[in-house]
Amino acid sequence: MTPQRSNARASLIALSLAALLASPVHAAPQTYLGVDISYANEMEDCGAVYRAGGKTVEPYAFFKSAGANVARIRIWNDPDWTPYSNLKDVKRSIAKARKAGLQVLLDFHYSDDWADGDKQIAPRAWARLSTPDQAKALYAFTRNTLAELDREGLMPDLVQVGNETNGEIVSSLAKAKEPINWDRNALLFNAGIKAVRDAGAASAIKPRIMLHIAQPENVEPWFAAAEKAGVTDFDLIGISYYSKWSKRSMAQLGQTINRLRHLYSADVLVVETAYPFTNDGADSSPNLLGADSLIAGYPATPAGQKKYLTDLTQLVYANGGVGVVYWEPAWLSTKCKTRWGQGSNWENAALFDFKGQALEGVDWLKAPYVMPMDVTFRVVAHGEAARFIDGDFLGGVGPRPMTLENGAWTYRTRLMPGASVTAATATDPATVGDAQAEAAIVGKGATVIPLK
Template identity: 75%
Template sequence: MRGNRFIIAGTAASLLSLSVAQAAEPPIYLGVDISYANEMDDCGAVYKSGGASVDQFRFFKSAGANVARIRIWNDPDWTKYSNLADVKRSIKRAKSAGMQVLLDFHYSDDWADGDKQIAPKAWAKLSTQDQAKALYAFTHDTLVELDREGLMPELVQVGNETNGEIVSSLAKAKEPIHWNRNALLFNAGIKAVRDAGKETGKPPRVMLHIAQPENAEPWFAAATKAGVTDYDIIGLSYYSKWSKRSMAQLGQTIDRLRHTYAADVLVVETAYPFTTENADTSPNLLGEDSLIAGYPATPAGQQKYLVDLTQLVLSSGGTGVFYWEPAWVSTKSCGTRWGKGSNWENAAVFDYKGQDNGSAEAWLKHAYVLPVEVTFKTKATSEAAFIDGDFLAGVGPRPMTREGDAFVYRTRLAPGTSVTVATATTAAGVADASAVTATVGQRASVVRVGE
């Protein structure tokens, strides 16, 4: 392999060129899961900012959030919330505030998460084929009905924290996934989103969601092998309490995932406590066991965590962060099955008097260093080309895409990143390669391999 330095305005013919521009696509998603919004309002929760009462959706939009994440259960007969009627109410509020919507299908009558994926009671005794048909119909019909009322979401999750086999049981959550069955169900849900998008002319982006970064790579490798490939976004939950990986390791995982799969990667759930004290009799889920060194349980610590995490995600090539559930505060009249009040009031972004604690605006309006869009290009001299380099985070050679008389590879890198890159083309078993090093700048430019 030959080593060369990139130079500006090089004039010699080159095997490899690199173009760099400020990334415009995909959008950066800064979102909030406020699925409890209607329940909190009905329970009498009061939210204040600057001394004035505020609407949750409008408050977060004003603070800088651009997406509201809303969950939907199939038939939650134990609550009047997170059913289709409640979801419509939430989406109307989100769109009225000027926010996009991520609709999160749990495919359960209750919470689906990394430890359980319990089938809706109406589907529990169906065959796998009939469950797939039911899942398709529920997803498709829900989206079409939402569109009729002007409420089509821009993004859709096919499942929530689907670490285990979906539409299953508590027992199956402890078993190895039966991927023939799992893939059939996932692909039914994905197809339902795609079909509804085609029929309405408003195609949502599809997200698949895994809890905790250490579970994502083996899951997506198995899903790909089983034929689950038609998705746009990989969503990760990251809570230090439940994850075995540090923030730095989260960034490394995101970097590998986004180079391995043709999908954007983001953290779709995270949170951090601003205090470890309790405002009610319901135990806090995030306590001392959730703290990370350097991030105390204070409003300032909460803000620093969110800013640092978001910059880490963006610098790793990810496309955003969502906070779960920043407005689930404690109220006197409501509670959960686990106690009166809220399990999350110490991890909201409002203090115990309902005043915003500054975290939302500090996080959402921070001046982040955005990644730059980088395109590697090499002349097509063979039927295939691959690219490798230290920026690929150990993923290994990646195939380049044929475009006209060239092969290209597009990615996003943090400004100032120094990379060593090699390309290889193959023809009749003969390999030819070129290698370059470069530093990614912040302004649009084109650099070519020198003589």
Template identity: 50%
Template structure:
């Protein structure tokens, strides 16, 4: 009897210890999940959305020694710690930047030990300040804000849930891309901002991210992205006054050619945004030409008028621009800088407009596929 009682007590103690250890492990795991993004002081990012397509078109990438290498590895070895990827809802004009393509790209980023910023465009095509076209599948509900909000929520949640089932959840999610104008519009007329509609839709996207983050016990941060810092000043004032406040990051595109702020002035809006809203800030799009030469029949978007601060269109000028912008962002209190499409090199494939690349003179690889001096910007990560 005493032996049986002892065994029962022993079993109880062992069970208690197992449960306690499991609880501790769960708490530690939760703590790790909630702090995993906090371990990075500054994000050095690359938007590699085009890479899968370009490699299918025959693009090759070489390091600075001229050795051909896997492109994600080139960025990781240079110091990049974040990959940004765009996601279109259901594009019928391309096989890329859809769910299956993004899933493949996220896996490549994770294989290279880099964090992932997933950019929901909430459109079947490019979403930007000039157009925020609603996906065709949602067209019937364009004037039904409640129903449209549910569609947006379900799409965001289900996409992230599917990614989670393959351990491919992103670390940061953009709820929209360059959403200066009202999201999910019927045409390109850029209707005046109806904040009752706009805030409801944005908040439904944010809620979806928060909900999947809770269900999957992973800290996924939310970013709202506006093109050009001067637009961020009025947009975030209006957004927060209309109930859009549950976000972690202010994301900005900054191209001096399209901004009223020169490079030596851009610290003003950056500091203002950080100090006013007490959110983290990241430049999620910027670029600088390493040459003015064109490699193909697709006209280059960035030409001589894109040059700033007396930096020439050269690899060194590209690096000097990035290093100066990095120092400006960091001094202002920002925590990230992403180069937009550094791998969009020229190939025989076509864009919607022409054969080749409209960015071939502003990539971080020259016309032979060799990394330019500009890619050395990422080595700043080793000093963080």
């Protein structure tokens, strides 16, 4: 796109705000602010006590009252090493979430143990199956799990088909270091996606589907490869963001979110993040998030933790994302042992202090965020077969196709009120860069920006 700012047409249009016609464009997307509290049942069984305002609180109900609207809950296939995060435990968790009035995001790991950005180990029962049979097993496990939950009134509102699936799913430690075989990976993903859709078709609740990648630098290449391989039926893109393990700054995370939401017809959110409120520990189990996790301007204090969460959430919203989920605010230090030692590796990054008292970081859920406005770019149609738009608001993704509606080519998005935007259109994506650019300012409400 050629700005040509010296040209009158490239300056802020003389129409200015008068030309930015307030108009109901479309409903704002569902936003999600919540917590992954998959450890809560185990912690309470281990004697953890959660407190707020001098009173003992039930964690699900507490986070709902604090402003959360979604609880994220993990499920493993056959975790014989723990009685938690199996189907029985998940039912217990979803029942608590529903009683508290929270939506539920069910996170399938497709493993008997942790699946994450470094490993995707196949469940033992699937390890020796052929890829087609693994796909059938993955479909059956997903659909049967959801069907059983639905029969008991526990169907989740959202479902993750895999957790931090940076590498090839249903795999091994050895293959985690190899490039993804996308023919195989797509077959498995599409089996899981179809299972969720089929289970939803038989239920009053139609779960939205999320695909989830760890760290923003990995997200765009992964989704480009997934789309090329035919993995396209999803509703949300989930990103894990931990500064300790990411090469991207918070600002770069925001830029990634902005590009993704223009490239895919999916909502984008940070579905995992956390920040320490102290560098101290309550036990001998080493803290996973230590001084190496800190970002300048955000000290390891309760106030620093709250500032990080509030600033991150505003950044997500400002870039068109739809929310943030905290991992794992309820994993306190208790008398119980884990495979890593007695206590918790996360007690310094929970949202409760070492005595179980809620921290000020919880207030992040009710902060007064400034939300983006609906914006429609519109060009009167003159019989052309197609039209494309490019502009600074797209974050560099390149020309995007416009949609013909009632005699005008339109492109809908959401931008921050008061933002200055520059855009140009053409009938061929190759010539948008040579088209005359026009500038405008986003209004305080739904805005229509006419272009030529």
